[in-house]
Amino acid sequence: ETVMTQSPATQSVSPGERVTLSCRASQSVSSNLAWYQQKPGQVPRLLIYAASTRATGIPARFSGSGSGTEFTLTISSLQPEDFAVYYCHQCNNWPYSFGQGTKLEIK
Amino acid sequence: QITLKESGPTLVKPTQTLTLTCNFSGFSLTTHGVGVGLIRQPPGKALEWLALIYWDDDKRYSPSLNSRLTITKDTSKNQVVFTMTNMDPVDTATHYCLYRPDSSGRDFWGQGTLVTVSS
Numbered sequence: 661e662t663v664m665t666q667s668p669a670t671q672s673v674s675p676g677e678r679v680t681l682s683c684r685a686s687q688s689v690s691s692n693l694a695w696y697q698q699k700p701g702q703v704p705r706l707l708i709y710a711a712s713t714r715a716t717g718i719p720a721r722f723s724g725s726g727s728g729t730e731f732t733l734t735i736s737s738l739q740p741e742d743f744a745v746y747y748c749h750q751c752n753n754w755p756y757s758f759g760q761g762t763k764l765e766i767k
Numbered sequence: 768q769i770t771l772k773e774s775g776p777t778l779v780k781p782t783q784t785l786t787l788t789c790n791f792s793g794f795s796l797t798t799h800g801v802g803v804g805l806i807r808q809p810p811g812k813a814l815e816w817l818a819l820i821y822w823d824d825d826k827r828y829s830p831s832l833n834s835r836l837t838i839t840k841d842t843s844k845n846q847v848v849f850t851m852t853n854m855d856p857v858d859t860a861t862h863y864c865l866y867r868p869d870s871s872g873r874d875f876w877g878q879g880t881l882v883t884v885s886s
Contacts, residue, residue, distance in 0.1 A: 661830065691871075692870050692871060692872055693872060694871075694872030694873075694874070703863065703876050703877075703878060703879055704814065704863075704876065706872075706873070706874065706876075709871045709872035709873040709874075710871040710872060710873070713871070713873075715873070747813065747814060749814070749872060751867070751870060751871075751872045751874075752870065754819075754827045755816050755827070755829050755830060756816045756819075757815075757816065758813055758814040758815070758816075759813070760813050761813055
């Protein structure tokens, strides 16, 4: 099974800051990697798919990069509505799998 | 417009079988390459894939739950049905139906349904 490891588990940041979240796969997932944002009580929202393609309606401050086993999600200038949990998701190797999430907290 | 909606019981007793139905619109499960699956999320925890069925009836199951899961499709009704046997309180989770148009991760989610396992 492909284990997805996200770091850090929690990050305290201030609005306006640039933040980079990391995701590592235990084996190659090619570019079949997505990023999700989830707020309490809500359905996960797709931000990025194919490692670097923004989903429909996602602001340009969100960007993704990487391939193989190392991936990053960057938020260029954190907005108040961006404080949430972020998950990476590999959909290359069955069983598909998610990371444990990175929680962005207000500093 | 692509929509998916999960339906089923909100409460099941331990040892019972859970049956969830995913009704969808806006795509066809006869289209080459597409699939519909089920993901769950226990309260406060991460997301976990349970099962996936493809357009050609290829079925995938979580290895840890394989013996308890069944997934089937009815393309005439635009419906996918999941069953999970021998439910336990640790299976309490929000269950999401998901449409996979391709392998890129550009997936579409249902609204989710919370299933609680309790006597």
